[in-house]
Amino acid sequence: MENVHLAAENEDDLYSGYNDYNPTFDNEELDNDIGFQQAVRTSHGRRPPMTAKFPGTAIGARPVGTSYGQARTQMSSSMGRPMTGAVQDGAARPMTAVRAAGYSSALTRGSTFDPLGQSKGPAPALEAKMEDSPEEKIKILEKKVNDLIEESCMAYSRGDLQLSLEKAKEAGRKERVLVRQREQTGTADHINLDLTYSVLFNLANQYANNDMFQEALNTYSVIVKNKMFSNAGRLKVNMANIYFKQKNYPKAIKFYRMALDQISNAHKEMRIKIMQNIGVVFVKMGQYSDAITSFEHIMSECPNIKSGFNLILCYYAIGDRDRMKKSFQKLISAPLGIDDEDKYIPASEDPHTNMVIEAIKNDPLHQMERDRKSLAEKYIMTSAKLIAPAIENSFAAGFDWCVDMVKSSQYVELANDLEINKAITYLRQRDFNQEEAVETLKTFEKKDSRVKSAAATNLSFLYFLEKDFDLADRYADMAMSADRYNPAALINKGNTVFVRQDYEKAGEFFKEALRNDSSCTEGLYNLGLTYKKLGRLDEALDCFLKLHAILRNCAQVMFQLACLYEMLEDPHQAIDWLMQLISVTPTDPQVLAKLGELYDTEGDKSQAFQYYYESFRYFPSNIDVIEWLGAYYIDTQFCEKAIQYFERATLIQPTQVKWQLMVASCYRRSGNYQKALDTYKDIHRNFPENVECLRFLVRLCTDMGLKEVQEYATKLKKVEKMKEIREQRVKSGRESSARGRREGSAGSDFEVRPGERCRSGRDSRLHTHTHTHTHRERHTQTHTQSCTHSILSLLILHLVTFHFTFQQYQLLSFTVRLILFSCLSLCVSSCSPVSPPVSTSSLWTPGVELQPLPVWSTLPLRECLVGGLKMNTFYID
Secondary structure, three states: OOOOOOOOOOOOOOOOOOOOOOHHHOOOOHHHOHHHHHHHHOOHHHOOOOOOOOOOOOOOOOOOOOOOOOOOOOOEOOOOOEOOOOOEOOEOOOOOOOOOOOOOHHHHHOOOOOOOOHHHOOOOOOOOOOOOOHHHHHHHHHHHHHHHHHHHHHHHHOOOHHHHHHHHHHHHHHHHHHHHHHHHHOOHHHOOHHHHHHHHHHHHHHHHHOOOHHHHHHHHHHHHHOOOOOOHHHHHHHHHHHHHHOOOHHHHHHHHHHHHHOOOOOOHHHHHHHHHHHHHHHHHHOOHHHHHHHHHHHHHHOOOHHHHHHHHHHHHHHOOHHHHHHHHHHHHOOOOOOOOHHHHOOOOOOHHHHHHHHHHHOOHHHHHHHHHHHHHHHHHHHHHHHHHHHHOOOHHHHHHHHHHHHHOOOOOOHHHHHHHHHHHHHHHOOOOOOHHHHHHHHHHHHOOHHHHHHHHHHHHHHHHHOOOHHHHHHHHHHHHHHOOOOHHHHHHHHHHHHHOOOHHHHHHHHHHHHHHOOOOHHHHHHHHHHHHHHOOHHHHHHHHHHHHHHOOOOHHHHHHHHHHHHHOOOHHHHHHHHHHHHHHOOOOHHHHHHHHHHHHHHOOHHHHHHHHHHHHHHOOOOHHHHHHHHHHHHHOOOHHHHHHHHHHHHHHOOOOHHHHHHHHHHHHHOOOHHHHHHHHHHHHHHOOOOHHHHHHHHHHHHHHOOOOHHHHHHHHHHHHHHHHHHHHHHHHHHHHHHHHHHHHHHHHHOOOOOOOOOOHHHHHHHHHHHHHHHHHHHHHHHHHHHHHHHHHHHHHHHHHHHHOOHHHHHHOOHHHHHHHHHHHHHHHHHHOOOOOOOOHHHOOEOOEOOOOOOOOOOOOHHHHOOOOOOOOOOOOO
């Protein structure tokens, strides 16, 4: 109790002097305290000081401190610090065990209340870690490797395979640097094996994604051979997948089996998947018995839809009818692992429950269930259509057995679809005449609305193909009445209206089909055709452009766009679309011919020839292309090359004399007169009344000095005479029919009135007699002129033939020969007004070159070219 200070009653403040402290406790100025710094550096401060003695010692007793102001003796500790409770600077410290922290009466003397010491400023910053330390460098490097792996995975998810591979390689380089640093620092025991495994696994995956299979196999081998990696044997499945992509099936099976041996029976699903892969590889190799063994084991252990479908395919390949039936039964009994659809139907009026049901109705889990169910239905339908003709003696009996099996399974709703597919299979077999398909579809007229609408839609399409548009329209109406929102029914209805040329109404049906199903490409295509028929080319262009955005590689859409741009007088755009079209269908002869036509219209003959020639190469029976190519070679003075095209045209159209005349003309133009003469003789034998052939025979025989010229000249005269008489008869018949019509109209105009004499009949008879007399005079005059010209021409021919030999004819001067033959041509032309002028090119003289005139057929060259590509409007079912 010697150091206890008792507070007196008359003291003003119990806590006075609390903020007063001994400078010894001031640690803020220790850096400037010379004594303290000397004590720290030396052992000066560690010498034991003189300590205070308690009563009874040699030194004497320590006085008891009171509050009356007695002087307190400062007592120091062994380190020179004052002891707790000691009197400091003559002020007695009150003896209190618990008091308010920081509270003092000194506040009244201007000090601030700061119990947390915030007035001294913020705390000094933490001391930064040394980044140069090896451990810090290793941690930073590990973080970089992890970041690179994540970036590689993210790049792969975006589809950037090249970037993902580069990031994976960089991560591998960083990881090797990390391992070397640990070895240098002596911490090799602390190598992060998980990080090394992640780097190698990601690198192997990226190699495989970039089709660098050998590098991927090498990387996987590094992982598998390292015994420090646990469960690395599973990666042999990935190696087997790579061998499967390389079509190295024996090695794929080897690695699948090695992975299967290293996976315990506890991982049942993994083992089932590996066995399924083994079965698929055996199917690829054609070893169906081994594949059946794998799939049978799967269906006995853990049956699923895919394995059941593959098992049916294997039995179908080996032709085992009974096993196909058993496998189909196993397929339809395989569990799907999805809940019943009834749970998504609100069963109570609780708004909270209904809200939850609406939320989960379209969530990803329910979507996955729907996808799984649709996939199972697809496999069952495909299996039924595949095995139906094989399991029974007839296709219908096999399909009926499949329908009965489905009706007794969990897929009862598929029975009606199988019945409809039975009828559709008949249609795809082009078996339209049989009544089974129609009767099968008609049985659904009394079923529920969905099935009835589908059956009526197919019947409408069937009758539309048979061009029975009345029945097609009837069943289209039935399908629409069963389901007004069926786009296929609306399209069939629009097609029936379209063929009746009611384009406005057809467009309305196509628009309604698009409103019900915006992805209905058939409706959009037919709507574009409707606008095209109506002449609304801009709207048709919009429809086909939208359709092209949906169907990027549809050849029909591109062709329609090219035709529309051609109709809009934009040939450059039409050529661009046709160029895109031939990139999709490079062997379409009609498209190539259309391109040649457009280039010919633009005046680019070389490009036109290129595309016409390609069209002829793929389809050498297009008469328009053949004619253009032959005319092109004649224009370019290569008549020899044109002969082969016109000979092909002769084979295609043997009854058309113009192709044979073109062949003979090409021979004549190329200077092969003997071959031309033989060709003309063949034509005359096949077509003895052809005037053009006889004229050229007379000309060639005259030029070559042959004796047959008189014979052909006589035949030519007879043929021309017969032709003239025939034309006069036709003309007289036309005039008489016209006169009869005029007389009938005149007789109907006259009426006999009472008290008047009718003179119209006499006048009309006089008029008719005068007209007939005038016509007879004209005919006599024309006949006289024709006989005169014929006699003159015969005289000149006699003069040329019998008084001039071919050698004497060559001795004449060029001018005399030209005048003589001009007279001959004038006489011949006067005999027949429709005969073409004789070309001087047929007079061949050594040393004299004359430019040939383009007289080579009865038709001008440009009239022989038939342009334009006809389009067939079709409908998509």
